[in-house]
Amino acid sequence: MPTKLLMTIDELTTLDKLNKAFKESSKLSAWKESTQKYKANLVINNLILQEELRNGDYKASPTSDFYLNERGKIRHIQAPAIRDRIVQKVLCTEILVPQLTKPLIYDNYASLKHKGTSFARKRVNVMLQRFLREHDNGYVLQIDIKSYFDNIDHDILKDMLHKRLKEPDEVIKLIDYIVDISSEGDKGLNLGSEAPQIFAIYYLSPIDTYIKTVRGVKYYGRYMDDMFILGKDKEELKLLLEDIKRELCKLKLRVNEKKTHIVKLSHGFTYMQIKYSIDGKKIIKRPCRKKITRERRRLKKHRNLLDKGVVDKIYIYNCYMSWRNSVNADHNACKRTINTLDSLFNKLFGSIKKKKKLTREDILREAFENNSEYTNMLLTF
Numbered sequence: 001m002p003t004k005l006l007m008t009i010d011e012l013t014t015l016d017k018l019n020k021a022f023k024e025s026s027k028l029s030a031w032k033e034s035t036q037k038y039k040a041n042l043v044i045n046n047l048i049l050q051e052e053l054r055n056g057d058y059k060a061s062p063t064s065d066f067y068l069n070e071r072g073k074i075r076h077i078q079a080p081a082i083r084d085r086i087v088q089k090v091l092c093t094e095i096l097v098p099q100l101t102k103p104l105i106y107d108n109y110a111s112l113k114h115k116g117t118s119f120a121r122k123r124v125n126v127m128l129q130r131f132l133r134e135h136d137n138g139y140v141l142q143i144d145i146k147s148y149f150d151n152i153d154h155d156i157l158k159d160m161l162h163k164r165l166k167e168p169d170e171v172i173k174l175i176d177y178i179v180d181i182s183s184e185g186d187k188g189l190n191l192g193s194e195a196p197q198i199f200a201i202y203y204l205s206p207i208d209t210y211i212k213t214v215r216g217v218k219y220y221g222r223y224m225d226d227m228f229i230l231g232k233d234k235e236e237l238k239l240l241l242e243d244i245k246r247e248l249c250k251l252k253l254r255v256n257e258k259k260t261h262i263v264k265l266s267h268g269f270t271y272m273q274i275k276y277s278i279d280g281k282k283i284i285k286r287p288c289r290k291k292i293t294r295e296r297r298r299l300k301k302h303r304n305l306l307d308k309g310v311v312d313k314i315y316i317y318n319c320y321m322s323w324r325n326s327v328n329a330d331h332n333a334c335k336r337t338i339n340t341l342d343s344l345f346n347k348l349f350g351s352i353k354k355k356k357k358l359t360r361e362d363i364l365r366e367a368f369e370n371n372s373e374y375t376n377m378l379l380t381f
Contacts, residue, residue, distance in 0.1 A: 008061040009170045013053045018046040021089040038082045058085045060181050092194040107221035111197045114202055120223050121272050127219045128283050131230045140269050141229040141237045141271040143258035148225035152203050152253045154179050210247050237262050252323045285331045295323055303348045
């Protein structure tokens with residue numbers, strides 16, 4: 001744990017860092033009017049923001065609230081203004097990510113560079129392979145925390161941050177302010193901001209340490225608040241679950257009883273939208289039913305949008321092929337699913353025709369179709 005002062009507010013808010021933070025923060029929102037207006041007077045706006053941060057006068061602007069349907073679940077998103085995204089980007093880049101992610105366990109997957117859903121799925125596969133080499137069969141304990149983002153306690157979070165971060169008081173006050181504005185009350189973090197994502201990852205690090213270090217669990221992983229543990233004895237997993245519940249109470253969190261269960265590996269389980277089942281020592285991975293249902297509904301919705309002239313066939317084809325390729329990449333038993341969805345696509349939009357790979361001769365003939373003599377001359381080389 002660091003013991004010295006790492007970065008002052010003046011070092012944190014240099015104009016170069018603010019300009020760089022704007023560049024990173026505006027990559028996906030350059031088309032927005034608010035972003036373009038801020039960019040038109042970038043240096044002046046960042047100088048004003050710099051002065052506010054250094055004087056302790058910084059106040060966040062109102063967020064843009066909207067609802068997002070993510071994998072069938074309606075989420076309330078509170079998107080900060082561009083100037084507030086700059087502040088959070090600087091904090092995350094210079095302080096929060098380097099210091100808060102350093103003590104995290106390797107099998108913590110969400111919202112981290114070089115990790116994410118693909119990495120999580122690979123790690124689950126690796127753990128299953130290693131577990132099955134040691135045991136003929138076993139159980140998986142899956143834990144989900146009830147309304148995780150809404151129940152993160154601000155006081156506990158700030159106390160954890162104060163113990164980890166050793167920056168000067170003005171920087172700590174700024175971080176505390178970001179925590180306070182993450183929700184209207186004294187608990188909860190809003191979705192749509194960068195800093196709350198890092199806070200949410202770090203908030204459960206005591207649970208990770210308890211499971212991996214104190215209890216010595218070998219096969220454990222976590223994607224935000226979705227945890228899994230592989231074990232050979234069901235009773236041991238039940239006792240471990242009760243101990244984890246007690247540790248979660250210290251963070252003022254509770255498990256979601258409907259989504260928390262212990263399942264025998266031979267019966268199969270679903271994690272990260274993949275349905276795992278075991279056939280001897282072979283791991284079979286199928287797409288979950290919800291994923292298939294959502295894609296069927298999306299294809300039918302695209303058919304309606306095509307009839308209204310909102311989208312074209314190229315856009316629909318690219319969307320479907322993206323989904324199709326991702327399913328092929330993540331699952332080893334999806335042929336029947338792919339054939340069923342291909343049939344639906346063919347019924348709605350016509351047959352799927354794979355693009356023929358053009359040869360050198362095809363490219364030259366297409367480029368010089370009006371000059372056959374020149375084409376034939378090039379083909380001789």
